[in-house]
């Protein structure tokens with residue numbers, strides 16, 4: 001089919017989209033009408049459907065979105081499985097959710113750098129980031145390492161659960177004694193490996209880009225004060241479109257408050273979704289193609305959560321070699337002093353995890369330490385401290401307090417609701 005003919009086909013199905021936009025998309029998808037149509041349907045709804053069944057389809061889509069909301073609040077997905085007790089339903093505490101119609105149904109797809117960075121200013125997007133030959137050989141290398149990617153294992157309400165995608169952690173140099181904390185539980189020891197030559201080359205290019213961006217932003221005292229250096233890389237392996245990653249924000253215990261995370265996509269183009277942690281937030285869909293780099297700037301983990309869904313249309317484009325497989329490398333910088341000074345639970349002596357409150361405006365922004373014992377062993381423990389991170393860059397420091405007056409708080413520049421709220425709430429301590 002000639003380009004003009006392809007444009008006419010698309011235009012007849014999406015009369016509301018201008019021809020210029022259609023052409024831009026068609027070029028972005030290497031002339032594939034099918035892929036362009038998939039993208040457009042993501043934003044404007046399905047086409048070539050008889051009028052009488054349209055309503056039914058819409059209801060189904062709404063159902064899917066409210067399903068996602070429910071999954072987000074229960075902490076895991078139906079696709080993840082819990083093996084010990086084989087329970088199929090979560091206890092009442094986990095499912096007491098409120099579905100907000102407005103936030104559950106609004107979803108916007110962001111197609112290019114300009115749209116992504118203007119709608120979510122915490123993100124930076126670079127298509128075709130690495131030299132093609134490096135991206136391709138990195139993909140080949142990681143595909144051949146599939147067996148080294150393992151299930152993440154953790155406990156929810158006493159049940160042992162497995163993630164529905166596989167992960168590994170690459171370290172720059174020797175594997176450290178204190179490994180990366182991402183709720184990996186006892187599988188973490190099988191996941192550790194050293195950076196390969198290709199990963200190290202990619203790391204240098206990504207670091208240059210990251211430091212260039214950081215130089216243009218105001219550096220907060222809680223952030224890393226030196227040059228940004230990737231000391232570890234979490235790899236996620238999505239073998240097919242059925243593999244997903246549930247709504248979450250990345251854990252701060254190893255990488256500290258206000259981290260920068262650089263995410264490189266290799267293989268298939270899947271939809272990445274992002275939304276605010278609180279309030280009536282739209283969901284943004286961002287298709288991440290092979291060799292694209294997404295920077296999540298400081299504040300992204302605090303203010304937003306993200307996921308890689310496995311809806312029917314979340315596989316945007318297969319890769320000629322990897323087919324449906326998408327591999328995602330996320331480069332991070334660990335904060336060694338923070339790890340050395342992580343407090344132990346006053347109740348059960350387990351290591352604690354660093355989190356930030358966000359639900360209620362008056363308590364939003366406070367960092368706190370929560371006992372991680374339950375996540376590892378399945379036995380819930382109430383251990384809690386506020387975090388005082390003022391000495392975070394010192395080798396020996398007490399980073400916890402029982403007094404909220406000494407707790408460290410960070411609020412987003414535009415969070416006027418929290419800045420003007422007065423009454424402090426303790427109820428949103430837990431996720």
Ligand SMILES: [Zn+2]
Pocket residue numbers: 345346347348349350371372373381382383
């Ligand atoms: Zn504890």
